Amino acid sequence: xxxxxxxxxxxxxxxxxxxxxxxxxxxxxxxxxxxxxxxxxxxxxxxxxxxxxxxxxxxxxxxxxxxxxxxxxxxxxxxxxxxxxxxxxxxxxxxxxxxxxxxxxxxxxxxxxxxxxxxxxxxxxxxxxxxxxxxxxxxxxxxxxxxxxxxxxxxxxxxxxxxxxxxxxxxxxxxxxxxxxxxxxxxxxxxxxxxxxxxxxxxxxxxxxxxxxxxxxxxxxxxxxxxxxxxxxxxxxxxxxxxxxxxxxxxxxxxxxxxxxxxxxxxxxxxxxxxxxxxxxxxxxxxxxxxxxxxxxxxxxxxxxxxxxxxxxxxxxxxxxxxxxxxxxxxxxxxxxxxxxxxxxxx
Amino acid sequence: xxxxxxxxxxxxxxxxxxxxxxxxxxxxxxxxxxxxxxxxxxxxxxxxxxxxxxxxxxxxxxxxxxxxxxxxxxxxxxxxxxxxxxxxxxxxxxxxxxxxxxxxxxxxxxxxxxxxxxxxxxxxxxxxxxxxxxxxxxxxxxxxxxxxxxxxxxxxxxxxxxxxxxxxxxxxxxxxxxxxxxxxxxxxxxxxxxxxxxxxxxxxxxxxxxxxxxxxxxxxxxxxxxxxxxxxxxxxxxxxxxxxxxxxxxxxxxxxxxxxxxxxxxxxxxxxxxxxxxxxxxxxxxxxxxxxxxx
Numbered sequence: 010x011x012x013x014x015x016x017x018x019x020x021x022x023x024x025x026x027x028x029x030x031x032x033x034x035x036x037x038x039x040x041x042x043x044x045x046x047x048x049x050x051x052x053x054x055x056x057x058x059x060x061x062x063x064x065x066x067x068x069x070x071x072x073x074x075x076x077x078x079x080x081x082x083x084x085x086x087x088x089x090x091x092x093x094x095x096x097x098x099x100x101x102x103x104x105x106x107x108x109x110x111x112x113x114x115x116x117x118x119x120x121x122x123x124x125x126x127x128x129x130x131x132x133x134x135x136x137x138x139x140x141x142x143x144x145x146x147x148x149x150x151x152x153x154x155x156x157x158x159x160x161x162x163x164x165x166x167x168x169x170x171x172x173x174x175x176x177x178x179x180x181x182x183x184x185x186x187x188x189x190x191x192x193x194x195x196x197x198x199x200x201x202x203x204x205x206x207x208x209x210x211x212x213x214x215x216x217x218x219x220x221x222x223x224x225x226x227x228x229x230x231x232x233x234x235x236x237x238x239x240x241x242x243x244x245x246x247x248x249x250x251x252x253x254x255x256x257x258x259x260x261x262x263x264x265x266x267x268x269x270x271x272x273x274x275x276x277x278x279x280x281x282x283x284x285x286x287x288x289x290x291x292x293x294x295x296x297x298x299x300x301x302x303x304x305x306x307x308x309x310x311x312x313x314x315x316x317x318x319x320x321x322x323x324x325x326x327x328x329x330x331x332x333x334x335x336x337x338x339x340x341x342x343x344x345x346x347x348x349x350x351x352x353x354x355x356x
Numbered sequence: 357x358x359x360x361x362x363x364x365x366x367x368x369x370x371x372x373x374x375x376x377x378x379x380x381x382x383x384x385x386x387x388x389x390x391x392x393x394x395x396x397x398x399x400x401x402x403x404x405x406x407x408x409x410x411x412x413x414x415x416x417x418x419x420x421x422x423x424x425x426x427x428x429x430x431x432x433x434x435x436x437x438x439x440x441x442x443x444x445x446x447x448x449x450x451x452x453x454x455x456x457x458x459x460x461x462x463x464x465x466x467x468x469x470x471x472x473x474x475x476x477x478x479x480x481x482x483x484x485x486x487x488x489x490x491x492x493x494x495x496x497x498x499x500x501x502x503x504x505x506x507x508x509x510x511x512x513x514x515x516x517x518x519x520x521x522x523x524x525x526x527x528x529x530x531x532x533x534x535x536x537x538x539x540x541x542x543x544x545x546x547x548x549x550x551x552x553x554x555x556x557x558x559x560x561x562x563x564x565x566x567x568x569x570x571x572x573x574x575x576x577x578x579x580x581x582x583x584x585x586x587x588x589x590x591x592x593x594x595x596x597x598x599x600x601x602x603x604x605x606x607x608x609x610x611x612x613x614x615x616x617x618x619x620x621x622x623x624x625x626x627x628x629x630x631x632x633x634x635x636x637x638x639x640x641x642x643x644x645x646x647x648x649x650x651x
Contacts, residue, residue, distance in 0.1 A: 124634070135588060138585070139634040143630045150623030262585055267464070269457070269460065270461060273457050315472030316468060322464070322465050324464060325464030325466075325468060328464075329458055332458045333458075
């Protein structure tokens with residue numbers, strides 16, 4: 010009963026989001042910079058959707074299989090850098106470049122996974138962090154010459170597919186982000202519900218017990234690790250289309266840890282919770298700065314207004330408060346609401 | 357030859373900073389099994405306290421101001437540690453994973469708060485003139501600041517080490533790192549040691565922040581996050597929960613990093629150190645002097 014209600018709601022949300030660029034425009038002050046159909050607004054929403062995709066790929070590792078990766082950002086960054094390099098150095102087409110980038114990601118994920126999965130828990134988090142940080146330092150210091158260094162790699166609009174070139178056509182970029190979100194959600198939802206997905210949950214709950222009934226935990230962990238890496242890389246390539254460039258910031262340890270915060274904010278162990286957290290943070294990090302022009306902020310002293318404009322301050326405080334109330338995050342809070350009402354009716 | 361020697365002094369200075377940050381992290385993880393990700397933020401907080409003292413108390417000469425900076429940073433660090441442990445972690449005892457996420461949230465909140473008030477850009481830290489001078493020994497030019505940092509951290513190491521070896525509190529902490537449930541079973545209140553380790557570790561991190569700010573000459577909000585990764589490397593290579601291991605690993609990491617960065621391609625020292633982290637976790641998970649593996 011509850012399942013149908015939630016899935017109907019989710020389908021409705023997706024349909025509404027898909028129709029947004031063609032529906033009559035409306036204002037959403039604070040959240041959107043312009044009317045809902047304006048290119049700048051769709052751009053903000055596309056970033057939110059892409060962060061939602063990224064958060065879901067993290068949660069299949071973290072919430073479903075119980076693997077804490079501090080280096081998940083590596084795969085997202087690879088999805089940014091690999092196509093950017095291929096397009097700039099060899100003038101490849103966008104789709105070819107993304108296809109090869111996904112294959113490269115999968116191969117590298119096998120390699121990193123085989124090494125990192127020799128350990129579990131915090132040790133696994135540290136090894137994955139080491140790989141991601143090594144890539145970050147490579148991209149930032151650029152000793153190899155083609156990774157752009159501090160400036161990053163800019164992708165000129167002309168090298169993107171025609172639909173995504175003009176800023177006025179932001180609705181196509183927005184639809185791309187939404188389509189990839191639905192694709193990633195669909196794949197993850199299908200996998201989590203499959204027989205393999207049951208094993209992932211078993212591995213999360215008690216790896217030793219799963220082993221004792223003949224299920225090799227490491228093999229299943231590797232499977233999820235590769236799946237999550239490839240899908241995160243795909244999300245990265247969408248982000249490349251939106252921001253038209255790869256920057257080493259997106260491979261930094263800070264961003265790696267932010268992904269964990271996004272997922273914990275939305276609610277770990279539920280795909281829609283992770284997506285919610287990613288979306289909220291993706292939009293907030295672009296929009297909180299703009300709040301400084303509102304009256305409320307201009308009257309506040311700078312030591313109050315300053316931190317409130319910092320998206321990382323907001324997510325940090327929110328997660329601390331949520332962890333003290335419920336480890337289930339926003340999704341956990343939302344799930345409690347209908348149940349409360351029911352018990353109130355009964356009581 | 358002369359460059360190599362002054363590089364050694366500089367490396368030891370960096371090792372001192374790593375030690376001040378890592379020793380608290382190591383004891384907290386060893387005893388409480390909490391990866392305290394807010395440790396870097398406390399470190400940055402210490403640096404900002406020093407900035408505040410150096411810039412505001414202009415009536416005093418620079419050297420006393422620096423001394424006050426260290427004392428103030430230690431007090432602020434200790435208070436921060438006390439608050440984190442008593443207010444946030446005590447409410448979630450027994451759930452070390454949630455505790456880690458809590459400290460991560462705090463880390464981002466504190467760092468962003470500093471950035472929101474004082475800006476993201478590095479701010480120059482005023483220092484006494486002797487600090488910036490160089491001492492010439494033979495044909496080597498040694499920066500006084502580096503010598504000071506290395507000596508300071510060495511004294512801190514001896515103090516922390518003797519506290520852990522000679523005092524009864526240290527005994528309980530060492531026993532707790534080895535087998536916490538046994539210590540509890542003997543009727544000793546480990547929760548007191550939790551607070552103690554947090555206060556001590558955070559005070560050292562606060563002082564470390566001042567040292568780091570003087571090492572780089574500037575203060576910025578991301579000071580702690582940048583160093584925290586190298587502190588992870590130090591505690592894992594050294595072995596969790598050991599003061600000696602942390603000190604030894606801090607020297608090894610800092611020397612290797614500085615020499616490779618100087619003689620090798622730019623940034624190669626950082627990358628090799630990062631690779632070393634993965635290698636140690638995989639090949640010798642208990643580190644150089646540790647007794648327990650990281651899990």
